[in-house]
Amino acid sequence: MDEFGIIARYFAPLATAPGAFGLTDDAATIPARPGFDLVVTTDQVAAGTDFFAEDPASTVAQKALRVNLSDLAAKGARPEYYLLNLALPRPAREEWLAEFTRGLSEDQRQFGISLLGGDTSATEGPLSISITAMGFVPAGRMVTRSGAKLGDAVYVTGTIGDSAGGLALLKGEGKGLSEMDRTYLVDRYRVPQPPVAFGNGLSDIAHAGVDVSDGLIADLGHLALASGVGIVVDAERVPLSPALRRLWGADTLARAVAAGDDYQTAFTAPLGLSGPFTRIGRVQAGEGVNLRVNGEEVVVPQPGYRHF
């Protein structure tokens, strides 16, 4: 089956938006939505770097998509469309494509989005997936990294470090961990859980926001730098799952905040908010990010993932 057959059979059914033309044209259209800005983000993932080549194709698809939905959530945007570039090692296996597109289809239903276009080609290298995701925010209301205000509280959704815990398990750590904890953590590595529905209302409450993908401390550092402020994180407030604590014990906090791949949203907003998030710190004058345990600084061993 060549790429035209692959597109017609596996991808065209995902192109539900009218502007996608059923993937039978050279481009897609997005009608102007007066009063809204289109928010656009793009991320690529590759076998051996962001997932394992032998991971289930459905979770590979969902990870590739959700790392992008995470960016939209952190910006307060409601996702609508995505474009998919797939570089596949030969031969293209139909059962893999069926499972890959099943994962996409499930996420399209869950998040209310449509495939809009893409490109499928063969590669001599590892499987790689490049996705561009798009959504809408009220005009001028994208939650930027630069809007943090002195006195803001710092909040984060979900729990931190689970994905890194799952990766550690897949690399051989934690032999004694229960099957339930193992499943929970590996699932978090394979299928991120970005706060998409929550992100839809983020622009109503947040002054600044960032996608936690490079590591909590590293990404808060990006936000602090863009906002020209300092951030203090109270170590005991960082949300850590019981499974992760059982895996890493006393090292949990130090490893979790330095790991990446969380795909949660960290944001600053007025004190006293409650919702599906945890207050972990505050914005103050200065620069950079301090992590405090009982008033003392903890050294963060690594400032986040770097490719080079």
Next chain:
Amino acid sequence: MDEFGIIARYFAPLATAPGAFGLTDDAATIPARPGFDLVVTTDQVAAGTDFFAEDPASTVAQKALRVNLSDLAAKGARPEYYLLNLALPRPAREEWLAEFTRGLSEDQRQFGISLLGGDTSATEGPLSISITAMGFVPAGRMVTRSGAKLGDAVYVTGTIGDSAGGLALLKGEGKGLSEMDRTYLVDRYRVPQPPVAFGNGLSDIAHAGVDVSDGLIADLGHLALASGVGIVVDAERVPLSPALRRLWGADTLARAVAAGDDYQTAFTAPLGLSGPFTRIGRVQAGEGVNLRVNGEEVVVPQPGYRHF
């Protein structure tokens, strides 16, 4: 230099649109433009498939960008923005990046576009570049593949086959060809010349259009299928460059119309138009594409490039 340094030094200067936030945020914004549709397309290129790893970095950049601008031109859209995902083999060489971004910068000036965002990562595979390009057309006026009308003339911009000729030279054909012809053809392979300015007005004249990237006959076949019509191409009218004729002699037409990588626009429109394009055929009842030389059919040896 890690990817943060690479982005700050080489890519941020290209992000001239306000909505790109200088590449310091997780996403970019595009304000709604009432009365216009955003047209979106994405294509990836890879070393060893679409260019040679040792090609000049500036031409690699321009090819990656222009294959996308070609799609926008064929749809009648005026380009405005692009996103760039770069998967770089390690180590990332600064002189390569400097040259790569110089190529992008030149094209941004020439075409009036801005980098809007992207993602830079390391790869164990060949260098690959995935670009999403965006532009605007008046609302509802994208030139689709499906609008061809019976009796339309078929036109094409530029000349056909030059890129394939350049590739043939790089693979060892045409040892006796002059240096001038060689340079002309290799340049066409390395740096496509999509009709971007012309495309801007295409929606005023064309009923249907397609980007010539898989091969003239193959792409007209896509248009014919989408429009539910047949197309006859008059072989003697297909625009062929003198350099290509000197390279391929009597085989020129047959090879040129089956080759890919042209990145010109083929379109259907009323008879009798003149402009920077050539009339090559007509739309009739039926299906598929016939190539006629003095009333006789010529067999097209290959229906266009396929990855698998």
